[in-house]
Amino acid sequence: MIRGILAGLATGLACLFWAAEPVSAQSELSGQTLSRDEGRQLAARLIEANQPAPAREILRALLQADPQDIGTLLLIARAERLMGNFDVARQAARAAYAFATTEPEKFASAVMVAQVLAADDRPTAAQFWLRRADNHAQTETAARLVAQDFQRLRAQNPLGLRLSFAASPSDNLNNGSANKTTTFEGLPFVFVLSPDALPLSGVEYSIDAGLSYRLQQTDHSLTTLDLGVYAKAVTLSPEAQASAPTVSNADFALAQVTGTLTHRWAPQGSTDPFNLSLSINSALYAGTPYSTGLSLGFGRDWTLEDDSRLSWSATVNQTRYLEQDEATLGTNTTLTWTKPLASQDTMTLQVGLFDVRSDADTRRLRGWSTQVGYDFGAVGKAITLDASLGLNIKDFERSLFSLSPRTDQSVTLSVDVGLPNLSLYGFDPVVTFEHVATSSTEDLFDTRVSRVGLSLQTSF
Numbered sequence: 001m002i003r004g005i006l007a008g009l010a011t012g013l014a015c016l017f018w019a020a021e022p023v024s025a026q027s028e029l030s031g032q033t034l035s036r037d038e039g040r041q042l043a044a045r046l047i048e049a050n051q052p053a054p055a056r057e058i059l060r061a062l063l064q065a066d067p068q069d070i071g072t073l074l075l076i077a078r079a080e081r082l083m084g085n086f087d088v089a090r091q092a093a094r095a096a097y098a099f100a101t102t103e104p105e106k107f108a109s110a111v112m113v114a115q116v117l118a119a120d121d122r123p124t125a126a127q128f129w130l131r132r133a134d135n136h137a138q139t140e141t142a143a144r145l146v147a148q149d150f151q152r153l154r155a156q157n158p159l160g161l162r163l164s165f166a167a168s169p170s171d172n173l174n175n176g177s178a179n180k181t182t183t184f185e186g187l188p189f190v191f192v193l194s195p196d197a198l199p200l201s202g203v204e205y206s207i208d209a210g211l212s213y214r215l216q217q218t219d220h221s222l223t224t225l226d227l228g229v230y231a232k233a234v235t236l237s238p239e240a241q242a243s244a245p246t247v248s249n250a251d252f253a254l255a256q257v258t259g260t261l262t263h264r265w266a267p268q269g270s271t272d273p274f275n276l277s278l279s280i281n282s283a284l285y286a287g288t289p290y291s292t293g294l295s296l297g298f299g300r301d302w303t304l305e306d307d308s309r310l311s312w313s314a315t316v317n318q319t320r321y322l323e324q325d326e327a328t329l330g331t332n333t334t335l336t337w338t339k340p341l342a343s344q345d346t347m348t349l350q351v352g353l354f355d356v357r358s359d360a361d362t363r364r365l366r367g368w369s370t371q372v373g374y375d376f377g378a379v380g381k382a383i384t385l386d387a388s389l390g391l392n393i394k395d396f397e398r399s400l401f402s403l404s405p406r407t408d409q410s411v412t413l414s415v416d417v418g419l420p421n422l423s424l425y426g427f428d429p430v431v432t433f434e435h436v437a438t439s440s441t442e443d444l445f446d447t448r449v450s451r452v453g454l455s456l457q458t459s460f
Helices: 009-017 036-048 052-065 070-082 086-099 103-119 123-136 140-156 238-243
Strands: 024-026 033-035 159-170 202-217 221-236 254-265 274-285 288-303 309-321 326-340 346-358 365-379 383-396 406-418 427-440 447-458
Touching (some): 070 086, 103 123, 123 159
Antiparallel strands (some): 159 202, 159 447, 202 221, 254 274, 309 326, 326 346, 406 427
8 A cells, every 4th residue: 555655665775674694584484594695685576576484484584583684574474464364464574663773764664554554554653653753764855755655545434633743932822912001981090900911921832733544535525523722821931920829820821622523525527626514612711611512604615727726715603602601603715816926935815804793782783804925845955834824803892991983903923934944853943933913992902912933833
């Protein structure tokens, strides 16, 4: 099943370990005594000729002389795999990985374990071992071939996993006001904000994990079920703890579980798919039930004549906030244009409109957003670069502390720097620099947030 990685990789790398030593093996078929070098070469030729059984007898004799010989173990794994003895083949390949002392040996052994698992129809485990192989890849070609085979397995595997981690130091974890004082409508006083209403610094940690299952697939349609978990925790800095001693890390903890059913299909003769999705979610904030939600989405993609893509989506979502016993009904529509450039860079333009209705007048709002993004791809051999600039306008029907409307305008600048040369098990470190500035018609809601995040994102 895994064929993208050099044909006969295990055999080829095994040859690197061959040495014409005085150790000999006797073939039980002919009684002929062979040197280790001759025995391996003969076994390799028999395997290539699809005669794994006699090859296995030769290799077993060689293994008795040196049970930790990597090349012999890899050839045994190949022979046993061809014979359908997947457990034995896997044990031999894993033994080779355990005994390996060099990166090429580790790479060849991990690839062989993946090949055996794929042949045994265990694609998820095979993908895990391909990630281990990627960790030992010494060349760009080897890493690229591992990624290609991982993608082939992903296409064949009905079960999919996603996982990302992030740690982000921030100067404003609580979205505190940029102003130390404020005024309220109708009152002739200037109020000094409490320390917990001002920016509190610290580090935000998050994990985003998902499990998806392909329920149905044809040439023109795909139906998947996805379960996602997102969790966020913070660690306040000593300065923040000193200025706001009544605030704890647990006050900002967030956990959310989302289940999504998605159906994608393309009309006959078209490659531009429609998609329909239904999602439910539940969230905890500060350790207590916070909200539940239901969302229905619809969209379509188009490929334009200049190879750019246009994507349109619309969603309707209902959210109930449990502690306040308040509900909202929101609508959102987004149009995204993506243009690949001759330099292999990618430019993206996005505009969106949103509207939220609610019996609670402080939750009613409408607005729009726009964002321009530019993916520079690889910049030299060491980094990748992606930048975006966004504008978001929210018009609230009534502010929380007055009877008047309120408008918030937020500008977001974000730069992602990928470090593919530091990849670990197929996960690339990405450093994110982000600054969000919000200006409001009520100075209490003026905020400035700067963060530098380090995340691990899959390169496959």
